[in-house]
Amino acid sequence: MRNTKQRQLVLDIVRNTDTHPTADWVYEQARKVMPNISLGTVYRLLGRLQEEGLVVQLEAGSRKSRFDGQPGPHQHIVCERCGRIADVPDVVDQAATERVQQVTGYRVSAHRVEWFGLCPECQDT
Amino acid sequence: MRNTKQRQLVLDIVRNTDTHPTADWVYEQARKVMPNISLGTVYRLLGRLQEEGLVVQLEAGSRKSRFDGQPGPHQHIVCERCGRIADVPDVVDQAATERVQQVTGYRVSAHRVEWFGLCPECQDT
DNA sequence: GTGAAAATAGGAACGAATACTATTCTCATT
DNA sequence: AATGAGAATAGTATTCGTTCCTATTTTCAC
Secondary structure (H helix, E strand, O other), X not given: OOOOHHHHHHHHHHHOOOOOOEHHHHHHHHHHHOOOOOHHXXXXXXXXXXXXXXXXXXXXXXXXXXXXXOOOOOEEEEEOOOOOEEEXXXXXXXXXXXXXXXXXXXXXXXXXXXXXXEOHHHHOO | XXXXXXXXXXXXXXXXXXXXXXXXXHHHHHHHHOOOOXXXXXXXXXXXXXXXXXXXXXXXXXXXXEEEOOOOOOEEEEEOOOOOEEEEOOOOOHHHHHHHHHHHOOEEEEEEEEXXXXXXXXXXX
């Protein structure tokens, strides 16, 4: 990977904020310094930086929503190879919730846990 | 809310599967029974059913990815009013991970916890 | 400096989801 | 059972985040 001005700039922007920015926010910031950087470049760089572990992409899953007709307090695990989703019991208890409220100052109303791994069938292949 | 044929059908489909389907999968299934049901109707009904608590929508968050330039093992909490994201320590430990592997048969490689609530500022207003 | 490979800018394309609107359907009331 | 008001739908257009494409520019090993 080559060390371009654009790459430096994007990495700089994303490292010097704690606002967990969106791609287009990064793009806006970048344009203040380099007015004709392209949005595609920002996306490509963010993806590349993520592969290198310098950046973490949140909500990176597929963009399609999925629906569960059996509501109730359970969580999910997604197979990283075939995409199969299974139900998982909730491992987050009241004590954990209170700890999070203490640390963040947020008033917690819900949580969601997603697990990732290989489903039994994909482990065999 | 009126009890339309389309509503019955969509609820039926989503309740009689455990595959956590996408909206367009539900749409395909629905068309087998009612060939000119519209995709917009499926989306609207799924949204409505979710509001009523009959269906849970996974990955419902905003469609925009967000990026974190300080990678490392931490999780996030999102303010439900203003969207502000803050970091949260990980409450999932090794024992929980092993429990999930036992129950599901998946080999777990990662997990993500998202918390939702009100940030300190939004609690005051 | 030179050249080949990699990266970029700009714009087109894609796809999931939503918005719009004329028409149809539901259901409380009679 | 008939009526009518308003809620829901079908079909289509549109939005918007993201990815793809390609001619041009830039980087860097030599």
